[in-house]
Amino acid sequence: MNRTSILLLAVLVLGAGAWLILRKDATENSLADKGESRQFGYADVDRIDRIFIADRKGNRVDLTRGGVSGWLADGVPANENIMLGILQVIEGLDVQSLPSYKAIPVILEDLATSGTLIQLFDADNNKLRGYYLGGTTADETGTYAIKEGVEDPYVVHLPGFTGNVRQRVVHVGDEWRDKIYWRVDPEKVESFSIEYPKLRNKSFVLTKNGDRFQLKPFYASNQQTRNVPRGGVEGILTRYEKYYVNAYENLDEKSITAARDALPHAVIRVKEEGKPEQTMVIYPRYGANEFTNNPKTGAIVNRGGLKAYSAFINDGADWALLNVETIQPLMIGYDYF
Structure with a gap:
């Protein structure tokens, strides 16, 4: 082999080595980019300070x-159960499969027209992650998703959950709000009263008096004013430690207007040490025009009866639906003591 051939061989070897090194770097970078594009779940949820949807x-x-429930939705306490579901999605969201080449245009169109954006930020407002969630797969086990700034969509899922994970993060209006109204600490209650405008002899006022409570009628009557044991009162107040309203119905203008012109069934007031008084103004809801046949006589019977309660809460700013089974144990009377 002459000198020229040896030099040419050396150039080829060095060139091949350089090409392999460059290709290895490009491949590693490509794999790293692809790995980042597949990372949807964010394990360090404690670092997340803000979620935009x-x-x-x-x-x-x-x-x-922030707030009593741990999170605020547009500045008001957020629903703790909804937040729990969202954080589970954020933490555990994972790629289930890669869509077929033919399916990609359809998936991209779905994400462009009906996708939901989720962005995560830390306490310094640095974006930690951002992606879009779209529709569900035909077998309803996966959800279409794509990272911000990435061209390739994926099918993602939450292990252990079947269905469209977007259902856990998409809510509207008052659905986001905390449903717990009463968060009472029985030991800090200074006064507690229930007024029954139509049942005056059941109405009462309880005021803390040392290690006891003073009980007196709400309206002037011949009923006695007397002291009652603190333990008995606190036993009732434990029912107020964590009370959920069923739903907010602030768009039901018809029933709100009717209630404002009607006499309430009950008005509950609770005053805790260092806090403003909380009030709940309660109205019964009856079924109307619900007819059935008497099984014995065949006669038509109106089944309209007590179906639920509604109440003005938060100083009258909100109109809420209450379950009969949960609110009735709270509405005791003077004769209870």
Whole structure:
């Protein structure tokens, strides 16, 4: 082999080595980029300070840490159960499969027209993650998703959950709000009263008096004013430690207007040390025009009866639906003591 051939061989070897090194670096970078594009779940949920969610219909919410439930939805206490579901999705969301080449255009169109944006931020407002969730797969076990700034969509899922995970993060209006109204600490209650405008002899006022409570009628009557044991009162107040309303119905203007012109069934007032008094103004809801046949006579019977309760809460700013089974144990009378 002459000198020229040896030099040419050396150049080829060195060139091949350089090409392999460059190709290895490019491959590693490509794999790293692909790995990042597949990372949807964010394990360090304690680092997340803000969650922004928006859909194509104009619904959006800013979730920030704080408040009695641990999170605020646009500045008001957020529903703790909804937040639990969202954090489970954020932490555990994982790629289930890669969509077929033919399916990608359809998936991209779905994400572009009906995708829901989720963005995560830390306490310094640095974006930690952002992605879109779309529709579900034909077998309803996966959800279409794509990371912000990435071209390739994926099918993602939450291990242990079947269905569209977007259902856990998409809510509207008052659905985001905390449903716990009473969060009473029985030991800190200074006064507690229930007024029954139509049943005056059942109405009462309890006021803390040393290690006891003083009981007196709400309206002037011949009923006695007397002291009652603190333990008995606190036993009732434990029912107020964590009370959920069933739903907010602030858009039901018809029933709100009717209630404002009607006499309430009960008005509950609770005053805790260092806190403003909380009030719940309660109205019964009856079924109407629900007819059935008497099984014995065949006669038509109106089944309209007590179906639920509604109440003004938060100083009258909110109109809430209450379950009969949960609110009735709270509505005791003077004769209970």
